[in-house]
Amino acid sequence: MSDQYPIEKIRSDFPILGQTNRGKPLAYLDNAASSQKPQRVIDSISKYYESTNSNVHRGVYQLAEEAENHYRMAREYIADWFSVSADELIFTRGTTESLNLVANSFGKTQLGEGDRVIVSEMEHHANIVPWQLVCKTVGAQITVVPVLPDGSLDRQVLSSLLKEPGSRILSLCQVSNTLGTQNPLSEIIQEAKLNDVRIVVDGAQSAPHQRINLRELGCDFFAFSGHKVFGPMGIGVLFGQKELLQEMPPFLGGGDMIDQVSFEGTTFASPPQRFEAGTPNVAGAIGLAEAFRYLSEIDLKLASRHEKQLLALSREGFQGIEGFIEHGTTSGKAALLSFSIDGIHPHDLSTLLDSEGIAIRTGHHCCQPLMQKLGVEATARASFALYNTLEEAERLVSAVRKAVSVLR
Ligand code: PMP
Numbered sequence: 463m464s465d466q467y468p469i470e471k472i473r474s475d476f477p478i479l480g481q482t483n484r485g486k487p488l489a490y491l492d493n494a495a496s497s498q499k500p501q502r503v504i505d506s507i508s509k510y511y512e513s514t515n516s517n518v519h520r521g522v523y524q525l526a527e528e529a530e531n532h533y534r535m536a537r538e539y540i541a542d543w544f545s546v547s548a549d550e551l552i553f554t555r556g557t558t559e560s561l562n563l564v565a566n567s568f569g570k571t572q573l574g575e576g577d578r579v580i581v582s583e584m585e586h587h588a589n590i591v592p593w594q595l596v597c598k599t600v601g602a603q604i605t606v607v608p609v610l611p612d613g614s615l616d617r618q619v620l621s622s623l624l625k626e627p628g629s630r631i632l633s634l635c636q637v638s639n640t641l642g643t644q645n646p647l648s649e650i651i652q653e654a655k656l657n658d659v660r661i662v663v664d665g666a667q668s669a670p671h672q673r674i675n676l677r678e679l680g681c682d683f684f685a686f687s688g689h690k691v692f693g694p695m696g697i698g699v700l701f702g703q704k705e706l707l708q709e710m711p712p713f714l715g716g717g718d719m720i721d722q723v724s725f726e727g728t729t730f731a732s733p734p735q736r737f738e739a740g741t742p743n744v745a746g747a748i749g750l751a752e753a754f755r756y757l758s759e760i761d762l763k764l765a766s767r768h769e770k771q772l773l774a775l776s777r778e779g780f781q782g783i784e785g786f787i788e789h790g791t792t793s794g795k796a797a798l799l800s801f802s803i804d805g806i807h808p809h810d811l812s813t814l815l816d817s818e819g820i821a822i823r824t825g826h827h828c829c830q831p832l833m834q835k836l837g838v839e840a841t842a843r844a845s846f847a848l849y850n851t852l853e854e855a856e857r858l859v860s861a862v863r864k865a866v867s868v869l870r
Pocket residue numbers: 494495555556557558559586588589635637638639664666667687828
């Protein structure tokens with residue numbers, strides 16, 4: 463499959479991949495944390511600052527109109543990519559801010575004493591802590607769906623929780639950043655709807671690897687970060703169903719989100735402006751739209767098959783390493799490999815890999831409750847993107863094997 467995949471062309475689009483790391487060719491395998499940027503995304507940002515920069519929404523001069531147009535077109539392009547309408551797409555700083563927005567605006571008004579927000583044990587802190595803060599304020603509770611030993615969700619527990627009176631919101635990742643588990647979202651969303659439970663999706667790890675039709679998926683809210691989808695840092699998106707957004711109060715107050723302001727009272731703009739207080743990250747939105755334009759020129763199904771091939775090759779290569787444990791073994795898991803090796807601290811492993819030019823992540827991956835479940839403090843995680851090569855996967859395997867022989 464990789465023969466047909468234009469890997470060399472794709473790599474040449476990403477300037478950073480030609481660099482060295484500690485004097486060795488960089489093998490960047492930390493894509494679940496943040497992905498690299500193609501030249502055209504970088505250029506789109508510089509071009510905006512070189513020739514279009516001005517504040518949006520306020521000016522009646524040419525530059526301001528051009529900036530406004532670019533910002534509007536970016537929103538439209540991204541909305542179109544996800545098959546939703548532009549007024550359902552709110553620009554935020556990233557997944558974390560998107561989830562805080564839903565929790566504080568939608569959650570706070572929908573939840574009351576004794577109500578329940580369902581999350582899973584595999585969630586990132588960004589999909590736990592905002593709900594905890596809001597639940598504490600309104601007297602609601604968080605209920606947790608356990609993860610089974612293979613890293614899948616305990617669907618039986620989920621089904622019974624969805625039926626419990628007081629269950630109002632289910633907030634779930636589409637793909638786990640630590641286990642790689644792909645949750646069967648379509649089925650789960652149908653089940654949630656039958657039980658009148660609203661569904662919020664953390665799409666931080668799914669958006670970079672597939673084109674998602676949010677209209678078909680049918681969730682109420684969907685959050686993701688620009689920096690993981692080959693776009694810039696500091697920009698992200700919250701999609702919300704129009705009829706829900708219209709009823710939601712603002713999250714942050716300030717300029718650009720109002721209709722009329724007086725000391726007696728203030729009225730608010732319609733969505734999405736109601737949720738975008740202050741000067742927006744216009745360059746970020748333009749860069750993010752450019753990242754999706756880039757992705758539109760790539761066969762993402764082929765890319766995904768390629769990434770899975772790298773995963774398979776690494777898994778095979780690690781077989782037989784004494785004390786090797788893979789965390790998350792569901793079939794069809796995303797192309798990331800979280801692992802522990804008995805007696806070896808992940809940070810020591812990562813340091814040795816770094817000296818070979820290989821960048822992986824070690825730590826709790828912002829999933830401390832999941833770490834407790836797995837009985838570890840940290841794992842090592844290699845995560846692949848569309849520009850990684852078979853050779854890089856092979857280098858990972860041999861560097862890990864070499865590190866084990868040094869550290870044992
Ligand atoms: N959710 C998941 C599943 C993630 O992987 C991440 C990033 N590691 C986040 C949320 C938070 O994303 P950000 O830091 O870009 O807001």
